[in-house]
Amino acid sequence: MATQNGDNTKRLESRSLGVAMWGNLFMAAAGLVAGVLSNSNAIMMDGLFSLIGFGSALLGRRISRRIDAGPDKARPYGYAADEAIFSTFRSLSLLGLVLFAITNAIKNVYNYLSGMTPEPLNFAPMIIYFAGIGLVCAILWGFHHFTWRRTGKRSAILRLEAKAAMFDGLITAAAGAGLGAIYMFRDGPLAPVAPVGDSVIVLLLCLLAIGSYVREFRGGLGELAGASARPEYVASARRSLRSAIAEDGGELQDMSVTKLGRTFLVTVYYDPRRPMSASDIDKLNLRMIEDARKTLKGADVLLLITEHPRRWPDALNPF
Template sequence: MEVERSALKTGKWANLFMALAGLLTAWLSRSDAMLVDGLYSAVNFISAIAAARIGTRVGLPPTRSRPWGYDFDEVLYVTFRSLILIGVLVFAAVVSGSKIWTFFAGGEVPELKFGPIAVYALIIIAICLSLAVNYHRAYRKTGKRSALLKTEARAALIDGALSVGSGAALLSLPFLEGTILGPYVPIGDAVIVLLLILAIIWQPLAAFRTTLADLAGVSAPGGTYAKVARTARDLAREKGYRFHRAAVLQAGRMHYAAIYLDPQAPVEAADIDAYRDELTERLDRLLGSTRVEVIVTASGRLAKEQAKLPQ
């Protein structure tokens, strides 16, 4: 949709600027924290390119090569984006850990230059806040159904928080001179990086866990399942059918529902199609985009041995 594409396009170029600015500032200031900030923005830039392409494919009808459509592309995107961010943070932890090790081993650690950091921090904070607001506004306009926009809004806030935390902490390091912590100022930015990593790594880990469950075919949340089952049961009762059960999956903004029915009387295939289409319409209004398949069966219950399999 146009709102999503416009927001992602704006974010793409903003993140490219922030990535280049972060890497330049890291080189000028010799700061690992600025390097992490720049790499984080670089990941956001590359992700925005992928997100824009995926956003145009989500919701397209099934094809011969993609019989279930393209909806899982969104889940794949969020999954791999989370993995890349985790990789960047692990890399940053290794770099910072190496600097701390060098310092305590008696090696030489480059002296920080704080001028470029102050300028960079102010600019990046303003950009990140603007991006987060823009993504969130677009997310609301799309009915809060775009996992792409939700992920990017969180990423912009994290990037802004990273800039605020690292910038403020780094600029406070000169004030430690002459105190008991003065001798450790050269590794102050490395310690700050490690603390920031501990604070933000849970977000990509949580996103990875959620999307991994979607890819594994884990049932949709209980609330979503209950809405599908109740709606399918009510419509089946109206049609005179017997509702057995529903199987519900979620892939990003799309839901998949398999409905097991016993018509209990001879029916035309067109009658089942009418049930499917009417249920799809109701679920679209209730949950958002939903793909419905109806399985006609005399026994739709799970076998006891299946029901007892480990979850």
């Protein structure tokens, strides 16, 4: 049953990412063409976001196919880290694009203030672009979001893709509203900023986006660095192991929980207070894995038989 569920998850995830690939490729082409026709940096930036989205969906699809593969000679700890690597570098690439867009927008505003007049905006292609892209973003967000829910909310790839589609849609809507306001009031209150209105909108949208991508980057980097999982995960793991420890009669010295992609590693430092055979240790370890997976899907348990917690006492530490 677990294998069937895993295969179904991969199938749904692969289908959702396939839709993301072609949707982002369409939006990237539309954004680049509309950006050139309208002389709008805001639309051009929107197209570049979508181009990164196409590449990330292509890579995410490949990662999804082997994410649950077990340890082998090439990867003795399995392939779970690939999802965290993907999330980290996707966020980093988006941060790089945001910083590039901010720099370019500031340069355009500076040049305008220095007396250089930019090319006027052509508003004709914008209406079709904003209507079409907004609809595509809404479809992609819905597809990713409901697939993420159907797969048990475990896929960081789908969660990030849904978030990216939603934010891309918000950027498109905000850029459309801002450029529409500039068009309506270009001879009135917004006349002073109308020539660089799209650069101002890009700057505001990028400042709005940067915090979200920094959080995603820090979260992925923390997983790769082996940082402790969130307190609620640690509490869930501790509760799930109480029964096995109580029945065995030993003492829990320490416990750590780390998250890597959609998997959890629970490390248990355990003193059985009696001699145990290798068979007994294996049985206890398997019982702990079974119990841990009832509350943390994809969890694995590393059982260490020891008298000490995760750090050696100073009196015993040879280093």
